[in-house]
Amino acid sequence: MTTEKILIVEDNPINRELLRDLLRARGYKVWEAATGPEALRLVKASPPDLVVMDLQLPGIDGLAVTRAIKAEATTRHVPVVALTAHARKSDEAKAYEAGCSAYIAKPMDTRAFVRLVATLLGPQEGGGHETISTQA
Numbered sequence: 333m334t335t336e337k338i339l340i341v342e343d344n345p346i347n348r349e350l351l352r353d354l355l356r357a358r359g360y361k362v363w364e365a366a367t368g369p370e371a372l373r374l375v376k377a378s379p380p381d382l383v384v385m386d387l388q389l390p391g392i393d394g395l396a397v398t399r400a401i402k403a404e405a406t407t408r409h410v411p412v413v414a415l416t417a418h419a420r421k422s423d424e425a426k427a428y429e430a431g432c433s434a435y436i437a438k439p440m441d442t443r444a445f446v447r448l449v450a451t452l453l454g455p456q457e458g459g460g461h462e463t464i465s466t467q468a
């Protein structure tokens with residue numbers, strides 16, 4: 333069994349650490365990027381199995397980074413999970429339009445998050461969209 337590689341794109345170091353710890357505990361190999369350009373460089377150098385993308389990044393935002401990943405033939409198959417602090421329906425629609433496979437609102441339900449990652453990496457390639465909302 334191969335170890336799946338996940339790239340976390342998140343400018344907030346505390347959120348990045350949380351995501352890293354969650355995914356490492358599940359046995360995934362984790363890469364990290366704090367900016368869009370850094371993320372694109374890593375993705376192009378060696379496509380990961382999945383990308384966790386904060387949509388609110390300084391400079392190039394997560395939607396633009398996702399579009400760039402989806403525009404490249406060598407990386408467009410990589411599923412992108414969008415993370416956003418703004419849980420508005422219009423943002424969700426924008427995330428799917430940009431090519432994201434799933435959308436998670438912060439603060440996120442960590443159990444649901446790891447389940448979603450496992451599902452997206454699993455043998456069953458789902459074509460649908462999954463939405464997780466943790467708003468009470």
Ligand code: MN
Nearest residue numbers: 343386388389
């Ligand atoms: Mn951010």
